[in-house]
Amino acid sequence: AVSMPTTIPNTAPGLNNIPLPPLSNLTPDLPVEFGDNISLIGFSFSPSSNLQEQSLPIALTWEISEPPKANYTAFVHLIDENGQLVAQIDEPLEAFSMLDESKNINAVLNLPLSENLPPGTYTITTGLYDNRTGQQLPQNNNGQGFMLAMWEVFAPHQLTKLPVDLGDNFHLIDFALSPKPYQPGQPLEVSLAWETTGQPTADYTAFVHLLGENGKLIAQADQSLGESSTFTNGTRPTSRLTLWLPDNLESSTLRMTTGLYDANTGQRLPQNDNGADLYLAQIEVSAETAVIHHATIIRTQNNGLTLRDKPDGQQIAILNEGSIVLLADAPRVEHDDFIWQAVETVDGLSGWVAADFLTYPSEYTPSEVVPAPFPPFDQVWVISAKQISRASANDPITFEITLGVELVSADEGILKLFYSNPAWHTGSEGQLPIHMIGGDQIVDAGKEIVTVTAVLDPTEMKSNVQTNAPILTTQLGTLNPNKPLQSSFETSIMSVFTNVQFDLQSLDNISYQFWDQGIVRFTSATQKERVTAVVVFEIMLELQTKSSLTMNLYLAHPDWDLSQTLDQAMLLLPNENVYQVTATPTQIREATGTDYPIVVAILEPRGNSTGTAIVERFGECPMDLTRSDKFTCSP
Structure with missing residues (x-):
């Protein structure tokens, strides 16, 4: 049906919103040609709720392909199960219609209804008739017009008239x-x-x-x-x-x-x-949709219960003792010694509350409890770094450095690039590498690629850091407007890239090219030949930064995600340059629930109890517990 330009209210003005029984979902095939170059191309209807002015608005759209030969009046009829006309409305089109540029006529006819309308099934029809001759369009045998819809009326009781x-x-x-x-x-x-x-x-x-x-x-x-x-x-x-x-x-x-x-x-x-x-x-x-359960807030000593945007998030509202909340269809979350339940309030607020202060309905089975999802973390990684060749040792050096940045802790941040002594991060505790490469780089929230070009004097660089082989270091942070300008920068993450090392004595090009997705790169996974009851896996990964991160590797189910516990995974232990696990296929299968586990890397900032920095799933190289031969997978 064509959208009507005339707005038909779902209820009449005021608070007296008493709905009439619903109309059927019958939709006739449109457009329908009525004759004399006139077609019905759209309609809609909605019951009025004003008992003092009971009516049924019917909105109709007619299309005029050529000027009609006559002037017409539109009608709407309400017909009972016996074919008797019980209500009608007739309106000349020119009295309330407007002909627009597309040659469409839009009309709303308010069909008057009796307050004592008997229950039953009614038919709603429409049509046109010639104002002069009474000739009806469309022409059919019963003269009652074109059927728009069937309407079922249930009225076993008399509604109260207000006031x-x-x-x-x-x-x-x-x-x-x-x-x-x-x-x-x-x-x-x-x-x-x-x-x-x-x-x-x-x-x-x-x-x-x-x-x-x-x-x-x-x-x-x-x-x-x-x-x-x-x-x-x-x-x-x-x-x-x-x-x-x-x-x-x-x-x-x-x-x-x-x-x-x-x-x-x-x-x-x-x-x-x-x-x-x-x-x-x-x-x-209507019981055709899923049931939504509810719970009552209790045991708050009338202090109310805090509704938060996430288990460790900001306060949205204080919910009163005895209030009722809808229980969201989501796992409950364990965080800060509380079990958190996702809820929605009666007035539409969504968030999380502590489940200890809810009374669940007896027929409701609370959802499973999972650990709090690992929060995202700011990170910086190197995509490429170049030291451009020069003609002589006295010439300055041009550096071109491209970094990937992901900022999640603020809407806007500042990225700083430095060159530093390779021993800086171990021998200069508490000191910052103050020797910058280029100026401050403004970055927005989300992922972004930043390229910095700087021309520096190698003699001055050596004097600053006491080495001809400086490495790359970065700071990502924000400005605190409440502090003096000289001390307003607050570091979110400091990254030291020992794998990006320059040579201030070299005249040649020095180029580093890395991956562009993050600071962890999966190199290879080897499942060794099994000649005993146990199977040995060796996993090799490369970690770009030497910042304060600890990394753990696990074998897990391919469907493992952050909502599941690490009890459903098997830890791999570091051994020189690889990570290993030695276990029987049965032990790995029982831990991961599959014959084809994948590698999951979890990196956390040292001393940070708020959550995990980075989580990487390497599904491109699954293991195969059904095999006993040696095989290696490299993405």
Whole structure:
């Protein structure tokens, strides 16, 4: 269907949002030629919810291919199961339509509906007729037009007209419901607007009930209006109640009722002959989607529970004791001696809370607990480094250095390049390599490639670092605006690249070319020939930087990720220039859950308890526990 330029509201203005029964999903094949160069190319409809002005808006789009021979009136008919016309609307097109440049006519016809419309299946039809002759388009046998949709009306109970007098000077003047869809395990928000016409005689509590077949109570909520006996004429309190639809609720049609009761005696308002509560709305519950469970916040000593953006993250909100939260379908996380549960609040906030302060529903099985995901970490790696040839030893040296940078700790950072003595990182504890290569480089959050070109005097360089063979060192950090400019730079990570060493006495080109993805490179994996019950693996990797990082290697399942524990992996131990593991295939298989484990490298900053710096999975070279011969894999 063509999008309509005329906006049709889902509910009428105001709080009195009482939905009519749903229309069917029937969609006719469009466009349909009606005759006289006119085609119906689009339509849409939505029930009005204003009981004082009950109508069904029907939006239609007509296409005019050539000027019609006559002026037409559009009609919409509502026809019952016996073929009888029960409602209609006729409007001349020129009275409310506009012909645009594309020769389309857009029209909205509000079909009037009786408040006492009987339940049943109704057919909605439309068409045109000649204003002068009455000739109908399209021409068919029954003269009732083209069928747009079937509409099923359920009306077993009479809806309450608002405002309504409940007695004891209380009126209900309006109400509103949270948006559809209504599904098992999810909340339904109800707002009730009251008004007093004098001073009530008691302190009242508002209630809302959801009733199923034969009046069975499905859900309820109660909320005190406070000391309502002190209210004066014209007081307008509002009740906001949350109904929780049961997790095991089947698709059904429910009735919503409301009222007040005396908090001391239990006496209800309204007081009427049949004792019935006010019937507010009819609710269609769909159980076709997955059930979302909920829990209640407890044991906070009324201090509330902190909702965070992640288990170790920033505070989003403080949730009150007794509040209800939706339980997200995600593993719980263990961090800082707490188990953290992903939740969503009734008003749409998402985050994490400590699970110790939740009471789970009896039918709910809490999700598995996994370690906190390794947080990302800033890193710098060398892609290439060049010392350009020169004619004589007295000439300056041109350096071209290309680095990869990943910044995650800030939106913007500063990268500094230095040349330093190879022993700097061990013999100059606490001192910075102050001899820069080029100026400060501004980098943005994310991954970025930075190229620096600098021309330096080799004699001055040797004097500064007391060597003809300096190495490359980098700093990545940010400026602290709260500190003096000369001390405002704060280092995030310092990297010392001993594998990038220059020669200040050489006249030739010196060039280093590395990989461009990170600071770890997987070189080879060898599974040695198995002549006994055990199998030996030897893994070789290359680590660019000699910064303060420790590296551990593991054999793990190809599907292993950061949400799983390292209990499901086997540690490889360093042995000179390789990492090794010696174990039986059964031991490795039981640890990793597979005959084809892969290598996983985990690098952590020394002395850093906040998490892991880098995690690399090398799935391109899986091992094979079913083989007994020697084989080597090199990516």
